[in-house]
Amino acid sequence: MQTETEENYLKAIYHLSAKRAEPVNTSSIAGSLSTTSASVTDMLKKLAEKNLIEYERYRGVRITRKGEKIAINIVRKHRLWEVFLTQTLKFRWDEVHSMAEELEHVSSDELIKRLEEYLGFPRFDPHGDPIPDLTGKISAPSNLCLASGECDKRYTLTGVNDHSVSFLQYLERTGLKPGISVRILEIQEYDHSMQIELKNKTKLSISNDVAKNILVKNYGE
Amino acid sequence: MQTETEENYLKAIYHLSAKRAEPVNTSSIAGSLSTTSASVTDMLKKLAEKNLIEYERYRGVRITRKGEKIAINIVRKHRLWEVFLTQTLKFRWDEVHSMAEELEHVSSDELIKRLEEYLGFPRFDPHGDPIPDLTGKISAPSNLCLASGECDKRYTLTGVNDHSVSFLQYLERTGLKPGISVRILEIQEYDHSMQIELKNKTKLSISNDVAKNILVKNYGE
DNA sequence: CTAAATTTTTAGACAAATCTAAATTATTTT
DNA sequence: AAAATAATTTAGATTTGTCTAAAAATTTAG
Numbered sequence: 001m002q003t004e005t006e007e008n009y010l011k012a013i014y015h016l017s018a019k020r021a022e023p024v025n026t027s028s029i030a031g032s033l034s035t036t037s038a039s040v041t042d043m044l045k046k047l048a049e050k051n052l053i054e055y056e057r058y059r060g061v062r063i064t065r066k067g068e069k070i071a072i073n074i075v076r077k078h079r080l081w082e083v084f085l086t087q088t089l090k091f092r093w094d095e096v097h098s099m100a101e102e103l104e105h106v107s108s109d110e111l112i113k114r115l116e117e118y119l120g121f122p123r124f125d126p127h128g129d130p131i132p133d134l135t136g137k138i139s140a141p142s143n144l145c146l147a148s149g150e151c152d153k154r155y156t157l158t159g160v161n162d163h164s165v166s167f168l169q170y171l172e173r174t175g176l177k178p179g180i181s182v183r184i185l186e187i188q189e190y191d192h193s194m195q196i197e198l199k200n201k202t203k204l205s206i207s208n209d210v211a212k213n214i215l216v217k218n219y220g221e
Numbered sequence: 222m223q224t225e226t227e228e229n230y231l232k233a234i235y236h237l238s239a240k241r242a243e244p245v246n247t248s249s250i251a252g253s254l255s256t257t258s259a260s261v262t263d264m265l266k267k268l269a270e271k272n273l274i275e276y277e278r279y280r281g282v283r284i285t286r287k288g289e290k291i292a293i294n295i296v297r298k299h300r301l302w303e304v305f306l307t308q309t310l311k312f313r314w315d316e317v318h319s320m321a322e323e324l325e326h327v328s329s330d331e332l333i334k335r336l337e338e339y340l341g342f343p344r345f346d347p348h349g350d351p352i353p354d355l356t357g358k359i360s361a362p363s364n365l366c367l368a369s370g371e372c373d374k375r376y377t378l379t380g381v382n383d384h385s386v387s388f389l390q391y392l393e394r395t396g397l398k399p400g401i402s403v404r405i406l407e408i409q410e411y412d413h414s415m416q417i418e419l420k421n422k423t424k425l426s427i428s429n430d431v432a433k434n435i436l437v438k439n440y441g442e
Numbered sequence: 443c444t445a446a447a448t449t450t451t452t453a454g455a456c457a458a459a460t461c462t463a464a465a466t467t468a469t470t471t472t
Numbered sequence: 473a474a475a476a477t478a479a480t481t482t483a484g485a486t487t488t489g490t491c492t493a494a495a496a497a498t499t500t501a502g
Contacts, residue, residue, distance in 0.1 A: 005489065026450060039490055041451055058450055058497055089335040099332055106323035114310040226459065247480060260460055262481055279467055279480060
């Protein structure tokens with residue numbers, strides 16, 4: 001067993017590892033957990049002792065199979081709770097992250113199995129991120145972003161790259177939620193901003209920055 | 222704000238206070254939290270410092286209005302989660318206590334408000350204990366126990382006095398769950414054990430010890 | 443290829459919650 | 473009412489996770 005703090009470190013290392021092949025360095029972990037490098041070093045020693053990470057002084061860390069298994073299970077719990085909070089308790093998707101952050105640590109595996117069943121075995125959370133199954137298998141999330149979409153084509157929103165509350169609230173206000181479909185009306189050469197149309201005929205102009213952070217799949221796929 | 226440990230101490234003191242008018246002594250708190258008297262003394266100083274209890278050395282403690290408010294809110298969360306676990310996730314009533322013990326600490330007040338609404342504002346938990354409302358108001362639980370019931374009369378089970386897993390599992394096996402109604406067929410003068418009949422005509426003999434731990438109301442009330 | 447800048451680690455300290463063992467206060471017994 | 477017993481508190485130590493400041497290693501620049 002591991003403490004809640006250890007779980008948070010493993011989760012951070014797991015997420016940082018996913019973005020790059022090289023080992024994760026101390027300061028990026030410190031940054032993502034809002035703590036100091038000194039504290040991170042202390043914890044890395046402990047996690048290495050437990051064979052949850054491979055750690056070499058000054059060289060960064062890699063997560064082990066054992067550590068990854070734990071991290072994936074926490075991600076699974078987190079995302080299932082997010083589905084529960086939005087789907088069952090009707091919270092907005094920009095509100096659920098911090099609550100799920102707490103719930104992910106308390107729940108027994110049996111509780112999560114029942115919750116998953118009750119929710120109907122959802123494969124993605126409200127932000128479009130895939131939910132690992134009981135064995136740790138993870139569905140491939142969409143890798144197509146709206147910014148690389150073509151004029152006059154239709155797309156269905158599946159998720160986001162930027163999970164910040166401010167971005168999610170912006171999308172909430174404009175009506176751009178996962179499941180919604182949009183059509184690209186026009187793309188500006190100059191700044192790559194685009195005009196899009198929602199199902200309800202609302203026309204919207206979004207910057208390239210925004211479009212790059214919206215994940216989509218081809219309409220009807 | 223207070224730590225999870227402080228919350229557990231307040232809850233223990235609150236429950237122990239409910240049973241007697243005198244101040245709660247150190248060793249009973251230690252007993253109910255499975256810790257040492259020395260640890261309890263340390264914590265009592267801290268809670269007194271925060272005005273959550275009134276503490277006088279060697280004299281025991283009383284909970285203050287401020288401390289009681291926090292304790293009641295934790296009890297509220299605990300019991301609402303118990304309803305969720307049995308009603309929504311279909312756990313047995315003898316399984317839910319330890320899970321609720323964890324969930325009671327993580328949940329924001331807003332989450333609990335939504336959960337309460339989703340569950341349909343239940344007034345009692347699966348064991349028949351009343352659920353405090355948002356303002357801390359608590360419905361009066363049944364104070365009639367089956368042992369004081371009369372021959373040939375019908376009663377509806379409402380709750381239990383003994384919350385131990387072994388007692389709950391015994392009731393689960395015999396079919397004696399809250400909501401069920403029973404009729405007393407016969408009471409033995411000798412040991413006050415009784416013969417009862419369930420709705421489905423099952424006849425059952427229960428000891429006075431058991432009957433004293435089952436709460437009831439008059440059938441149809 | 444040194445020298446400067448940056449990153450990482452170590453050293454030492456602190457707060458929270460716990461424990462054991464010893465000292466103190468309260469209660470019971472005789 | 474003094475002695476014995478029981479309960480409570482203090483003293484001192486431990487564990488976990490954190491921090492700051494200083495030292496060491498690595499990377500970057502000139």
